[in-house]
Amino acid sequence: MTSYPSSAEVVIIGGGIAGCSIAYHLTKLGISDVVLCERKQLTCGTTWHAAGLVTQLRANRRMTELAYYTGQLFGQLEAETGMATGYMQRGSLRLAKTPERLEELARGASMGRNFGLPVEPVAPGEIKERWSPLNIDGIVGGFWFPNDGQVNPIDVTMAYAKGARMGGAKILEQCLVQKIIVEGGKAVGVMTEQGEIRAKKVVITGGMWSRDLAAQIGVSLPLHAAEHFYIVTEAIPELPRNLPVMFVTDEHAYYKEDAGKLLLGCFEPNAKPWGMNGISPDFCFDTLPEDFDHFEPILELAVNRVPLLANAGIQLFFNGPESFTPDDRYLLGETPEVRGLFTACGFNSVGILSSGGVGKVLADWIKDGMPPVELVDVDVRRTVSFQTNKKYLHDRTTETLGAMYNMHWPNLQMETARNVRRSPFHDRLIAKGAWMTEMNGYERPGFFGGAGTTPKVEYSYHKPSWFDDTAAECRNTAENVSVFDLSCYVKYLMEGRDALKVLNKLSANEIDVPVGKLVYTQWLNPKGGIEADVTITRLSETSFMIVTIAASQRRDMAWLKRHIPDDALAHVVDITSGLPMLAVMGPKSRELLQKISPADFSNEAFPFGTSQEIDLGYAKVRASRVTFVGELGWELYMPAEFAQHVYDVLVEAGAEFGLRDAGFFALNSLRMEKGYRHWAHDIGEEDTPLEGGLGFAVALDKPGGFIGRDALLRQKEAGKLTKRLVQFKLKDPDAPFVFHNEPLWIGDRIVGDISSGAYGHRVGASLGMGYVHHEDGVDKAFLEANSFEVEIAWKRHEVEAQLGPWYDPKGLRIKA
Numbered sequence: 001m002t003s004y005p006s007s008a009e010v011v012i013i014g015g016g017i018a019g020c021s022i023a024y025h026l027t028k029l030g031i032s033d034v035v036l037c038e039r040k041q042l043t044c045g046t047t048w049h050a051a052g053l054v055t056q057l058r059a060n061r062r063m064t065e066l067a068y069y070t071g072q073l074f075g076q077l078e079a080e081t082g083m084a085t086g087y088m089q090r091g092s093l094r095l096a097k098t099p100e101r102l103e104e105l106a107r108g109a110s111m112g113r114n115f116g117l118p119v120e121p122v123a124p125g126e127i128k129e130r131w132s133p134l135n136i137d138g139i140v141g142g143f144w145f146p147n148d149g150q151v152n153p154i155d156v157t158m159a160y161a162k163g164a165r166m167g168g169a170k171i172l173e174q175c176l177v178q179k180i181i182v183e184g185g186k187a188v189g190v191m192t193e194q195g196e197i198r199a200k201k202v203v204i205t206g207g208m209w210s211r212d213l214a215a216q217i218g219v220s221l222p223l224h225a226a227e228h229f230y231i232v233t234e235a236i237p238e239l240p241r242n243l244p245v246m247f248v249t250d251e252h253a254y255y256k257e258d259a260g261k262l263l264l265g266c267f268e269p270n271a272k273p274w275g276m277n278g279i280s281p282d283f284c285f286d287t288l289p290e291d292f293d294h295f296e297p298i299l300e301l302a303v304n305r306v307p308l309l310a311n312a313g314i315q316l317f318f319n320g321p322e323s324f325t326p327d328d329r330y331l332l333g334e335t336p337e338v339r340g341l342f343t344a345c346g347f348n349s350v351g352i353l354s355s356g357g358v359g360k361v362l363a364d365w366i367k368d369g370m371p372p373v374e375l376v377d378v379d380v381r382r383t384v385s386f387q388t389n390k391k392y393l394h395d396r397t398t399e400t401l402g403a404m405y406n407m408h409w410p411n412l413q414m415e416t417a418r419n420v421r422r423s424p425f426h427d428r429l430i431a432k433g434a435w436m437t438e439m440n441g442y443e444r445p446g447f448f449g450g451a452g453t454t455p456k457v458e459y460s461y462h463k464p465s466w467f468d469d470t471a472a473e474c475r476n477t478a479e480n481v482s483v484f485d486l487s488c489y490v491k492y493l494m495e496g497r498d499a500l501k502v503l504n505k506l507s508a509n510e511i512d513v514p515v516g517k518l519v520y521t522q523w524l525n526p527k528g529g530i531e532a533d534v535t536i537t538r539l540s541e542t543s544f545m546i547v548t549i550a551a552s553q554r555r556d557m558a559w560l561k562r563h564i565p566d567d568a569l570a571h572v573v574d575i576t577s578g579l580p581m582l583a584v585m586g587p588k589s590r591e592l593l594q595k596i597s598p599a600d601f602s603n604e605a606f607p608f609g610t611s612q613e614i615d616l617g618y619a620k621v622r623a624s625r626v627t628f629v630g631e632l633g634w635e636l637y638m639p640a641e642f643a644q645h646v647y648d649v650l651v652e653a654g655a656e657f658g659l660r661d662a663g664f665f666a667l668n669s670l671r672m673e674k675g676y677r678h679w680a681h682d683i684g685e686e687d688t689p690l691e692g693g694l695g696f697a698v699a700l701d702k703p704g705g706f707i708g709r710d711a712l713l714r715q716k717e718a719g720k721l722t723k724r725l726v727q728f729k730l731k732d733p734d735a736p737f738v739f740h741n742e743p744l745w746i747g748d749r750i751v752g753d754i755s756s757g758a759y760g761h762r763v764g765a766s767l768g769m770g771y772v773h774h775e776d777g778v779d780k781a782f783l784e785a786n787s788f789e790v791e792i793a794w795k796r797h798e799v800e801a802q803l804g805p806w807y808d809p810k811g812l813r814i815k816a
Contacts, residue, residue, distance in 0.1 A: 019205035020160035021359030027167020066357025086152030222387035223346035230265035271401035336558030381555035409459035423487035424643035480658030481586035496570035524708025585633030617649035630674035673807035720777030
């Protein structure tokens with residue numbers, strides 16, 4: 001008879017591969033009082049029918065590192081537990097039918113070099129040698145990954161489970177969790193069919209059931225199930241054994257040989273969402289109805305690509321559900337709504353290959369209270385609460401499954417479930433030819449075509465179709481004046497007697513400044529890493545406005561709230577929706593604003609870094625003299641009901657000053673020229689302000705100190721920075737653009753990689769910034785003494801390197 005404990009240090013909900021991996025890794029850390037509750041049987045939801053592909057190259061460096069760890073773990077798990085895993089390291093081939101796809105693969109392969117991922121390019125003939133049944137017509141090339149492979153998902157999950165039991169964990173099957181128990185904003189246990197289990201930490205790894213379980217307690221986990229198809233042939237005598245896994249993403253297909261049979265799977269462009277009305281807890285090793293008509297277009301392409309399929313019998317036509325998230329990245333970490341509640345779900349068909357890395361980092365996070373490495377791409381706090389809307393998820397899921405195999409162009413935009421969040425200026429901007437991009441559902445202009453037109457977009461790794469439009473917007477910002485709709489920027493209002501005390505403890509810079517002063521600062525973790533990059537404006541003795549980026553809306557609010565002591569008289573509210581913002585930027589911005597407002601915009605009356613409430617038209621507007629583009633300018637914050645009036649007044653008066661609208665592509669180009677950092681790319685949880693070149697925003701000697709101060713003092717006392725953010729400019733004007741993760745070389749050594757990049761239209765060059773590592777320190781002398789190259793799509797290009805910005809390095813224009 002099963003014994004059901006009444007308490008545990010950690011309770012895990014869900015017995016798929018993620019839950020079992022987390023249990024296993026917790027015991028490796030010495031946390032043995034772990035209980036895993038599975039509603040039916042281990043693997044019975046999604047894990048059991050996964051294809052079991054174990055590939056290591058992912059969208060960015062951190063995700064690739066986690067997948068690499070998983071592959072390494074699979075190679076030793078059988079020896080440790082005595083449980084067979086079916087792991088076979090046969091390698092994988094990624095094929096390209098177009099030069100654009102080949103460049104995408106080459107850029108990914110270059111990224112893999114950053115930490116020694118084995119990879120090499122292969123020509124069509126070499127591909128044929130490794131995968132002889134292949135028809136190579138139309139194949140232009142590919143890449144070979146020798147350390148990739150495949151695994152049996154059920155077997156490896158059982159190995160994780162045995163390893164967890166060996167470490168002291170209890171795994172309970174037929175134990176349905178009905179609800180998570182929350183007290184005082186903290187998860188304290190679960191209610192099961194067999195009774196209550198109290199816990200210090202709770203982890204949701206419930207796959208496609210996770211969203212609805214979390215919703216019971218007000219936690220947002222945006223994911224939706226979709227039908228997922230593959231076929232398994234009967235044995236094919238002519239099929240060679242031990243073939244590598246093969247991906248032909250231009251045909252939406254992957255191939256895996258196993259025991260003389262061939263598995264053909266797909267990520268079709270128009271997917272079929274499933275489970276819109278909820279998913280029964282009794283769903284167990286179940287399949288969904290066949291839909292051959294849906295799969296047939298994939299099969300037709302596959303028969304041409306692998307002619308052996310034409311005469312092969314189909315042993316199994318499989319259709320089973322898997323869960324997908326709105327941005328095709330899984331949901332990991334501590335939830336922003338409930339302390340002590342963690343999650344690992346929404347794996348978008350990469351749960352098997354992610355399982356080891358996910359288990360390791362989440363176990364560390366649970367133990368230490370903070371992630372062991374930067375995980376912003378998959379951090380559950382990146383999402384926003386509206387994304388659990390079921391119609392939104394349904395419509396977006398039709399696209400996200402297929403997007404796994406689409407071209408991953410720079411600035412690629414989703415097309416489904418759009419126009420969710422719109423600023424008051426939206427219709428006016430559309431009428432002027434705005435092409436909208438999206439961030440967390442917020443529509444914001446990427447660039448502007450002609451008035452009254454709908455721009456046609458062609459993506460590219462080189463010059464995209466909007467290149468000239470963006471160049472014109474940048475030039476106008478430098479020569480005249482431009483207006484940017486930055487309403488998506490997140491605004492919090494914090495008030496109370498202790499607001500200053502709380503913010504000063506949280507912020508690296510000094511917040512005790514005169515009323516009307518604006519402070520640029522970072523919020524740090526105890527290791528000195530940057531958790532948030534914000535501006536704080538002091539509105540009164542006890543009132544402050546905090547501005548951060550759109551991607552951090554829930555994350556930064558959770559960080560702030562969790563650092564307000566229980567006895568503090570301070571409260572914070574998100575005022576983003578009620579306070580749109582326009583940035584008026586350029587050398588003629590002062591003249592324009594002076595024409596429509598009685599306020600004095602001179603340097604003496606309105607110095608840089610200050611904020612005032614002004615009259616503008618018939619409205620009251622908060623104007624802050626600050627910039628993210630490197631030109632003279634002001635950010636204007638206004639109540640939503642006055643927004644259109646303010647915009648119309650600006651546009652009417654702006655004609656004589658050359659005012660035009662500008663978008664986020666121009667914004668990115670302009671900030672890159674100035675070396676302005678973007679959180680989650682150029683600065684983040686593993687980067688200190690000193691390494692990121694932001695020491696000017698740190699007040700080490702302020703009374704009371706701040707979170708992370710001790711770590712910065714230790715770094716400063718070391719006398720040198722072995723890691724530092726550097727600005728790069730490609731010497732060849734015709735060189736490809738850099739975007740992120742491109743390796744940086746000195747001679748035969750990789751010394752860092754690019755964190756972000758863009759073309760700088762004011763300086764006429766492709767630019768990037770990234771961290772350089774050198775054990776004897778990174779300084780001006782080191783940069784001048786060495787020649788740097790950046791590797792783009794498997795080729796190296798010479799770059800200039802310096803610590804300061806390429807445009808207006810003394811900042812004279814912003815203080816003009």
